[in-house]
Amino acid sequence: AKLKPGDCEVCEKVVDKLKQSLSNEEKGNDETIEDKFVELCSTLKNKENRFCYYMGGTEDAATRRLRDLSKLIKYDMDSFLICERLNKLDSQICELKYPKKIDIRNVDLRKLKVKELKKVLSDWDESCDGCIEKDEFVKRIEELKPKYLKEEL
Structure with missing residues (x-):
């Protein structure tokens, strides 16, 4: 099934935060992007931290997918498209959802x-x-x- 915008809400939000923290110059360097991601992950909690874990941005992560992420950011792709690509590598990425607030x-x-x-x-x-x-x-x-x-x- 094709993903729709919003299907990967946690991934998109974290990727947006990462992109905002990078200068245009930094966006051209894989190592810098990866370092910034690990730095960002150290401040995130709950579902966002779980996304970092899946990507390899936490110390206890079992896999490291940082290069996959940094390459896509280098190409200046839209956050949704980045998450769509990452989801093909690990389907858990788009299974992360923010808890719904109940009024x-x-x-x-x-x-x-x-x-x-x-x-x-x-x-x-x-x-x-x-x-x-x-x-x-x-x-x-x-x-x-x-x-x-x-x-x-």
């Missing part, structure tokens, strides 16, 4: 998956002890809503 105020909780309901509770550092059924999670979130969603005056 608790305006969402019908009964339409969310249990996994999403659990995430809402964990984001609030709350739990639902003994909850098994979806309705129990919904009830717990409804109970906690006033505590976490104070209405703005």
